[in-house]
Amino acid sequence: MSEPGSRTRSGTGRFMCGVVEGFYGRPWTMEQRTELFEREQKWGLNTYLYAPKDDSKHRMYWRDLYSAEEAEQLTALISAAKRHEVDFIYAISPGLDITFSNPKEVAALKRKLDQVRGFGCSSFSLLFDDIESEMCPADRRAFSSFAHAQAAVANQVYRHLGEPRSFLFCPTDYCAAFCTPSVSQSSYLHTVGETLLPGIDVLWTGPKVVSQHISVESVEEVSAVLKRPPLIWDNIHANDYDPQRLFLGPYKGRPTELIPKLRGVLTNPNCEFHPNFVAVHTLATWCKAAADGGPADVDMAAGGEEEQDWSYSPQKALRLALSDWLQEVMTPDGPGGGVKKEVCDEEPMQTDVSEGPFAPGPEDQPLFTAEPLTLDDLGLLSELFYLPYEHGATARAMLQELDWLRTHSADAAPPASDSDQRVPAGPAPSPAAEWRRRAQRFDDLCHAVVQMFNRLSNAPNRRVLYDLYSYICDIKSGVGLARAYVKTLGGGGRASAQLMNDDPEPWGFRGGLSGEFQRLLPGHGDRDLFRRPPRTAVYSIRPYCPEDKVELQRISTEMRRDGGGEDNDGASATPPPLLSDCLAAGDASPSPRCGLVLEDDEGVCGYAVALADAKPAAAKIQWAASAALWDDFPSLVSVQVLPRVADPAPARRMVTQLLSSVRISGSRGVFCDLRPSDRRMLHFYSTLGSFRAMQADGRPGDDVVVMAASLL
Template sequence: MNPTTPGLFGVVEGFYGRPWNPTQRRTLLGWLTTGGLNAYMYAPKDDAKHRAVWRERYDRAEAAHLAALVRECRQQGIRFIYALSPGLDIRFTDAADLAALKAKLKQVHGLGVRDFAVLFDDINPDLSPADKTRFGTPAAAQAYIGNEVLRWARDWTRDGRVLFCPTEYCGRFAEPNVAGSPYLRTLGEQLAPEVDVLWTGPEIISEVIPVDSIRELQRVIRRRPMLWDNLHANDYDMRRLYLGPYAGRPGELLREITGILQNPNCQFEANFIPVRTLAAYVREGANYSPLRAYEEALQAWLPHFKSRGKRDFTAADLRLAADIFHLPTEHGETARRYLADLRVILRSPPNSWGEVAARVEQTTRQIVAIYEKVTELADRPLAYALYNHFWEIKENAGLVAEWTRWRQAHPEAHEPFSSPGFRPRIYRGGFTAELERLLPMDEQGNFQPAS
């Protein structure tokens, strides 16, 4: 793309799970505007008409909702990008499928859409015999579709953008690697240079995205990529929640990409800090400090935690909550301290605990209190977004407290601890838990069958 073309920085609603509702999307637009971000991409995997039955046009009510969202984006200076995922079953040589794709995009163009994306992520890319005869490779077939979408977009509007998500959308998926991938190289050669290519980094969930890795990709796809950033995505493990800051992306990266679309938590209300700190990163570049942005975002979020009961969240409560539910491979400072203290208690006799026991007890009580305060939040959607996660951590904290009291009362005990409040197959029970116990993973990522 032209290096003078403005970048797209914002959010992609691109997760698996229940799509956000109109109220949540309006709130998101306010967050984007406040932060100076300029893009929203509509790509919820489980909007059936986005992916599973992509050929079907939107009915009158669905179209009205989309049109209203497009208008609201335009009013707030945010580019609305409509994405379609035809890759599950598109027949590249079938004129009817091509016509269906065009008709679907033409419909949303009629609703005010000017920017489009075509996504080929998370699919089996194998071609039918007819498609293979015509195109040879999946990359060539997909590039053809991307170019057709660009051609249609240019017929409908002069300044629209077209984005493309490849099947090899991260470094780990590139076969045999990024530099040697025939798939990526074909895209670089055949996909029109005006089309933005989406990329998640070295991994699907990339804790760090090195600048050199992006420069390597540029040489292969012959353009700067746009990040589809999954740092705060949690649809792959719904026990996780990410309230930590945007991190692991050096400021220099901004010069090597055409934008960032953040794919955050499924639970919309949990995304205040991710969106706010992304905005700070884009605004500050090389001067960005994740910790400073995190602390500022916590302060800005705290007023949303007003209570209908007698106890409001304190700044310390919110910091502990966000430190516990932080980032995929990183805990916040207060959570790290709590875990370090727990390890001391679990691995040493009670007569050596000293002040550690008091700190653990205090933090455990705070965790339980945080859960109780969540249930009393005046902002009920926020409470519902957080409830399950804080219930689980409250239960585990309660187990820690009960075990600690038992250990202090029985310092010489050698028998295992059990509690009627944490019954087997009820607590940590269920089919998934059984599967995990059969093939546990250690801290290095190794799996060994349980004995």
């Protein structure tokens, strides 16, 4: 099997695969970077891009040369990369304050890179990401555009360095979401593609800064504009934008058919070094599978996974990574292991040699024995801290169970005895028995999290633990609060009475000041904990109740009259049947916890409601759609806001909360149906970024528009 580094791109160079240290926050240490090079060589990766945002001489003080001590460290690091056959690419970010048209500025840039070249570095990168695009007056006189200025300086530096084999350029518009009005029509990208010398490679993050999926079609589109295949700077495991999140899921959402379309892939992972074992390991597995020429990055059900010879399975790659990681976590003096014992010439403190090890008596408390961490524990850890757009299977199950237990809390009844705590599943259990059975299942899942925390806390490799500790401590506390809350609902304990009292301990509330701000915003997930709905200066968002049925009918009728049921020439037309009308007219009630109402000083002015399973309602009005729609988008959402609500933010907040509730119910996706004349709501859904127009078989394409969004 060929290693990924041996794969070439149309004969112009090897496929670059590895790691970019490009996050905001504390940079990795020199020792950690050397350890990374060892891992990359072992796993078949070949590239490291040095771009830590908080290295002041990389970004803020880019003009300053390195001191003698810094030069010694970088020289040693570059040598270590060479020993492990890793291409060390030095990146510099001058975009914060460079004057592109000033020859002295360009000379300072060349002087800095010449110094790094003297350390033994032969690969370089210019980064212009996350900067303002406004040019100073001198640059506006010298260059026709911001892209022209950047490309001109990049070309000068590239030639000055002797056109190195690896020279990367990061554009300011580095993802599709930043391109105006689109990738194919972006004047910025077209200028970069036409002006930048062909030997310079361009970095690209995909559809978004943090892309859930990167398709072959999207890469082909940007390649055509840039006139070269991009090099993916992949933020799928990056966590610098949220200090409460960590990502331990597998590399996924990128089909291996991308390989011949790309210059390479570099993962920009978690800020914490040791938890990146999974991110880097699974990327290496992806690259190796692609080198074998296999077809796809697919998730497979457990039943069929072993029956087919897929080249890359995210779940298989994850198990391989966790198996290897378990060995490291359980090795005190292995890579990243514990602190070694210092040699000391002093005499040890004298003790009574007649005393042997303590042995408890038959009625004494037994000695504590740390249970060893298991592969299942690491699997659970990964599922609790999975990927930016999805939780792992166990985490989803816990959220769904908690939501069900809250929704059906009226069915809860205190157990008659301790033996009644565990209720076996029967053919038709009573509501109370079913509630207690599911409460016990939720409690078992919570107990597994606590056990994982205990075993991981006693793992021998303390450096790995210290990178993980704040995260696992936080999730253990959150799970404990939820566990106590469920026991309160079932009347099975008094400890949880401290959950919401007037003087809780600090661990009884989460998030500090940031959490306080979030809880005061309309539509936040903790909205239902307030006695009164949280308000902005104008609007409030509250849960839907049956009494709101009349208001929904009024708003729906008013919106149809104002534009949803007439042709463009103003003549009256028979409006096409919409599934959304069933919700607005009250023919179908929103699913539990799937309804929100917007109010202002004049009264109800909007709503957002959903059916978790819309198929029965569709059957009633003979609303036909393909099986593919029902499989991928089983849930219906309906949103309407009166024209007097000029600010789109309240409606966006309602949709965010509504989609969260639908997702917790277990749905894979949602759709909405609209009349073409309802231009206001069509524009609203289009600008959300998650809804896309699609064809629903059986619906006339000219009188009903169907838009859908995935929740996976």
